[in-house]
Amino acid sequence: MTTFAPFDTVQITEVAGEIFAAMIDGEPGLLFPWTGGPIVLSEPLFAWVEMHDAFSGRVVLSTETSTAHALVRGLLGMTGGEAVSEADLVDAFGEVANVVGGNLKALLPTQGRLTLPVVGRVAPSTEGLTRFDGAALSWCGRPLDITVWRI
Amino acid sequence: MRALVIDDSRVMRRIIAGTLRTIGYSTSEAGDGREALDLLEAGETYDLACIDWNMPVMDGLEFVTAVRENREWRGLTLMMVTTESEHGQIVRALAAGAHEYLIKPFTPDAIRDKLDLLGLLPIEESV
Numbered sequence: 666m667t668t669f670a671p672f673d674t675v676q677i678t679e680v681a682g683e684i685f686a687a688m689i690d691g692e693p694g695l696l697f698p699w700t701g702g703p704i705v706l707s708e709p710l711f712a713w714v715e716m717h718d719a720f721s722g723r724v725v726l727s728t729e730t731s732t733a734h735a736l737v738r739g740l741l742g743m744t745g746g747e748a749v750s751e752a753d754l755v756d757a758f759g760e761v762a763n764v765v766g767g768n769l770k771a772l773l774p775t776q777g778r779l780t781l782p783v784v785g786r787v788a789p790s791t792e793g794l795t796r797f798d799g800a801a802l803s804w805c806g807r808p809l810d811i812t813v814w815r816i
Numbered sequence: 817m818r819a820l821v822i823d824d825s826r827v828m829r830r831i832i833a834g835t836l837r838t839i840g841y842s843t844s845e846a847g848d849g850r851e852a853l854d855l856l857e858a859g860e861t862y863d864l865a866c867i868d869w870n871m872p873v874m875d876g877l878e879f880v881t882a883v884r885e886n887r888e889w890r891g892l893t894l895m896m897v898t899t900e901s902e903h904g905q906i907v908r909a910l911a912a913g914a915h916e917y918l919i920k921p922f923t924p925d926a927i928r929d930k931l932d933l934l935g936l937l938p939i940e941e942s943v
Contacts, residue, residue, distance in 0.1 A: 767899020
């Protein structure tokens with residue numbers, strides 16, 4: 666049986682790198698592959714979107730909540746000392762997942778639908794899903810995991 | 817000049833509106849297409865609408881279609897600002913009546929360039 670493979674780890678890394686450079690960092694080169702062994706998060710935050718197309722899948726971003734706070738500060742141009750509200754944290758981390766998912770969906774051969782982002786402190790259920798691919802990344806030395814699940 | 821930023825993400829509205837204000841626009845915001853239509857129906861007028869595609873209640877494509885069905889709003893320039901980057905989706909939006917298309921992620925310069933193309937940069941910003 667042939668399994669359709671719409672994108673791979675390198676493409677996921679490239680897509681994420683372009684997004685972070687444009688929207689969060691203002692320059693390329695701050696997001697690269699994680700080399701610190703398996704990513705284990707103590708206070709994780711998850712954000713995910715689903716795409717329904719020739720490939721139906723779920724794209725899940727996860728990182729430490731403190732890293733998500735830093736991401737939001739970057740996105741909004743805030744200084745390191747400024748507090749991020751819970752509403753902004755959820756909204757912005759979801760939007761990052763939305764942009765990552767949307768740009769991965771653009772690699773698919775046909776048009777499809779992207780769901781609205783969901784954000785949670787607990788990983789979404791993966792019952793009945795198969796891990797398809799992913800990219801373990803380092804943003805400013807902090808782990809950020811992107812996992813793609815086949816639905 | 818006045819712009820209406822339509823996106824279900826409050827953070828994204830803040831980013832886009834902030835860029836537009838830097839350029840010289842005054843801005844209003846709506847969380848979905850229906851909210852945006854309510855503003856237009858109430859008589860608010862804008863030079864530009866920046867429209868996300870995927871939104872609850874009324875999505876961006878439905879909003880563009882609704883605006884183009886009303887001759888009173890034909891002076892409103894419509895720019896999609898969205899993650900929907902497939903060629904087919906861009907064609908759909910332009911066919912529905914959008915004037916320009918900006919793909920997320922974008923930079924402030926990209927917004928400025930699109931407005932320049934549309935002839936919608938305030939005089940002091942024009943190159």
